[in-house]
Amino acid sequence: MDNLEIKGQRLVALSMLGCLVFNYPILELFNRPGTILGIPVLYAFIFVAWGLLIALMALVVETKSRSGR
C-alpha cells in the first residue's frame, strides 16, 4: 500500500518535472543557434531530455520496493 503510494508520488513528480522541462522558459534556454555533435541544440536537448525522463520512469517503476520503509 505505502510502496504503491510512494511509487505513484514519484511518478507524479517526474511528470511535473517533464512539464517543466518541455515548456517555456526551459525550452527557451536551448532555443538558440549552434549544434551539438552536428545536431541543432534544441533538437538535441529535447531528445536527450526525453530519453532521460523515460529512463527515470523505468527506474522508478522497475525498482523493487526497497524504498522508503
Added chain:
Amino acid sequence: MLQGWVIIVVSFAYLGLLFAIAYYADQRADAGRSVIASPYVYSLSLGVYATAWTFYGSVGRAASDGVGFLPIYIGPTLMIALWWVVMRKIIRICKQNRITSLADFIASRYGKSALIGGLVTVIAVVGIVPYISLQLKAVSNSFTIVLQYPEIVMPAKVGAVPFLHDTALGVALILAAFAIAFGTRHLDAAEHHQGMVAAIAFESLVKLLAFLAVGIFVTFGLYNGFGDVFARAEASSRLRTMLTPLDAVAGSYASWAWLTILSMLAIMFLPRQFQVAVIENVDEDHLNKAIWLFPLYMLAINIFVLPLAFGGLLHFPAGSVDADTFVLTLPMAERQELLALLVFIGGLSAATGMVIVETIALSTMVCNDLVMPVLLRLRVLRLNQRRDLTGLLLGIRRGAIVLVLLLGYLYFRIAGEAYALVSIGLISFAAVAQFAPVVLGGIFWRGGTRRGALAGLAAGFLVWFYTLMLPAFARSDWLPIGFLEHGPFGLALLNPQQLFGLARLDHITHAMIWSMIANIGAYVGVSLSTAQSAEEHRQASLFVDVFKRSGEAGGARFWRGTASAPELFDLLARFLGPASAQAVFQDYARGKGVQWPGDDLLADAEFVHYVETQLAGAIGASSARIMVASVVKEEALTIEEVRQIVDEASQVVAYSHQLEQKSRELEAATTELRAANERLQELDRLKDDFVSTVSHELRTPLTSIRSFSEILREDPEMDLTQRKKFLDIITKETERLTRLINTILDLSKLESGTTEWHETSIDMKDVIESTMTATSQLFKEKNVRLEAKLPERVPRLVADFDRVTQVIFNLLSNAVKFCEAGKGRVEVALAEDNGFLRVDVSDNGPGISPKDQKVIFDKFRQAGDALTDKPRGTGLGLHISFHIVEHYGGRIWVTSRPGKRTTFSFTLPLAREPAPVNAT
C-alpha cells in the same frame, strides 16, 4: 516490381496475416492460454496511438513546423507517468463495474444516465469520424502514389478515380470485415478481444520497423548521418530558419503547451486508447512495463522524423511533392522498391490498427449507449418478451462498425482534401479532450452531478463544433467562406476562429481554450448548484472510493427488494445467450458453495447486483439497470438512505482505522511496559546483590575484630607485643569498616543528589600531583612504577577539589591494585581536548574483557569472576567516580583488551558555569 497487382497481393497477404494472428490468439484464448497476458503485448497494443498520421503526417508537420510535431508525442510521456495514479483507478473501476466503453464509464459515474451515455457516444462518433477518414485518406493516397512508380505524382494530380477502383472504399470494407470478425465474434461480459489485441500489437511492431528502416535509409544511406542532414539544411537558405527559433517555427509557446495538454488528454480519452488501455487490460500490473515501454516506443518512432523531413525538403524541389508523403516518396525516388513496399505496408498497418480498434470501441458505444437504451424504451418492439437478444446485439454492433467506416469514407470523399493529415487528427483530439473534465472530475471529486456532467459535455462539444468543425465545413465549401472571414451574419465578435476577438492563436489552441472554459465552467458550476439523486450519490461513492472497497459486492449494499433466481437467469440468457448465462450462474453458485441448477440460489442484494454487473458488460450500465429493474421488485432508496449507507461505510472504515491505530498504540505500550519490567527486575537483582555484598564486606572486618577481641579477653596472660599487634589489627579493621560505611553513605548521597559540592577554581595539574603524592606509598609497597605526562600549563576549571581528587585516587588505586608486583607500570596523562580536560590513567595489568567493560562502572562490579577471583576492593570506587564525572557533564570510559594496556579516561568540561550547590 511495384506493379499494381504486386501491391494488392502483398497488401492482402499482410491483411491475411493479421487475420491469422487474430484467429490464432482467439483460439489460444479459448484454450485458456492467452497470448495477450503479457506486459509487452499490452505496451505494444498502446502503440495504436501512432496512426497513419504519425507515420506520414509527422514528417509533413516537421517539414513546415520543425519541432512543432513533438508535443503530440511528448504529452503521452508526461501523461503515462500519471497513469499509476489515474489509470490504475479507472481500470479498477471498470473491472468492478464491468464497464466496456468510455461512454459507459461516464454514464455509470453519473447515475447510470442513458442521456449522458448517448451524448458521449455522439461526441465520440462525430469527433472520431474525421480521424477515421484521415486513415482512409492516407491508405488511399499512399496506394495511388505507389501505383505511379517510377513516376512521383501527387494524388491530387492523378485525377478522379472510378467508383469501383476507389481504394479507400475497398480498404474501408475490408477493415469493417476484420473489425466484425474479431470485434463482435461473440458477446462476452468481460469484452476482451484477444485476437484483436494480438493483431494490433503485431501492427505496432510492423509500423515501427518500417519507419525505422526508411529513417535509417535516408539518414545513413542518402546522407552521412544526422549531422550531415542538419549541416546541409543549415547550408540551404530555405531551411536555415527552421533549425532554431521555436517561436517562429512551431508557433508560440502557448501552442506548444496546448498541444502537449491536448495529447495528454488524447492518450487517455481517445476511444481506441481507452479500449486497449482499460477495457482490454487483463492485469493492472501490466501498467508497470507500459509506463516506460510506451514512451520509449514514441521516442523510437520519432527519432528519424526530422532527418526525413529535411531530407525530403532538400531532395525534392520546393512545392513539387507533398511533405506528408516524404516517407514513401524518398525511397521511391531512390528506386528502392522493396523499401517503398515496406513503407507502404507500414503505413497500412498504422492506418488499419487505428481503424479496427476505433470502430470496435465506437460500435460498443453506439450499441450499448445509443441504440439499446432507445430500443429497450420503445414498448412497441416488445423486446422484453423476446427470448434471445444476443443476435440483435451482435447485429447492432456489426451495423455500427460498417456505419462508422462508411461515415469516415463519406467524410474523406467530401471534406478530406481540404486539410493536411495533422490538422484533421488534432480536431479529433480536441473533441475527445471534452471527456477529460467529467472523467477526471468523476473519479476524484464526489460532487459532480448528472446535470453538471451533461452541461459540461454539451457546452464543450458545442464550442468545439463551432470553433473547429464549422470552419472545417466552411473550408470544404459546405458553408460560405465569408463565415470564417467576417463571422456569422457579419458579427466579427462571433468569428469562429477568433471568438470574442481572441486572435493571434492557432485554431486548435483557440478552440481548446474556449471549449475547456465552457466545459469545466458548466460542469463545476452546474454540479455545485444541483443536487444528486440517490443513484448518482451511490455511483459517485463507488467510483471515487474504489480503492477503499473490496470486491464487486460494493454496490450491493445499496439495493433492497425481492427477486427470483430463475427470472434473473432468463434475463441474462436473453442478452448473453443461455450458455454464457449458465456459466455466469454456475460461477457465482460455486463461490457460494451451492449447485446451479439444483439448489435454490438466494436472490439477495449481492446476487442481483452481480447479475446487473454481468449484464452491464453486454449492454451497458444504464440499459442493464432498466432491464434488472423490470424483473425484480425493488424498493427505491431515498437520497438520505444512500447517504446514510455511504456514511456508515466511511464510518466503518474510519472506525477500523481507529481500531488499528489503538491496537498499534497498545502494542507499543506493552513493549514499553515489558522493557520497564525487565529493568525493574534487573534493579531488584542489583539491590539484592548490593545488600549481600555490603553485608559480606561489613562482616569480614567485623568477624576479624570480634575474634581478636575475644582472644584478648580470654587470654589475659598474653604478652604486650602480641597484644599490641592484635590491637593494631582491630584498629585497622575498624578504620576499614568506617571507610566502607563512609563510602556507602557517600554513594547514597551521590545517588539521591544530596551531596554538597564545594566549587572552587582548581588546577587539574595540582590535583593530579597531590593525588600522586598521596598514593605514592601504595605504589612503593607493590613496587609499581608511576609516571606522569603533564603539560606545562592547563586552563583552570571550576569543580570540587576533593571530589576530583577522589576520582583520580580511585583510578590510581585501581590501577596499582591490578598491576603485577614488580613489573607494573602506571602512567597518568593530562591533555586539553576540545573544550574539555582529559585525564588518562593507563596500566599494564591483565586487561578487562569487553563484557566486563560494559558493566564495570556499575555498583559492586569488578572485572573477573566473582566466584573464583579474590575480590580486590569494594567495587564502589568506579561507580562513585562515574557519578562525580557525570555531575560535571564529563564522560568516563575505559579502553582495554585482555592482555593489553588498560586505560581509564575521563573528561571534565572547561567553560562551565559553576554548578549550583546541592544540584543533582
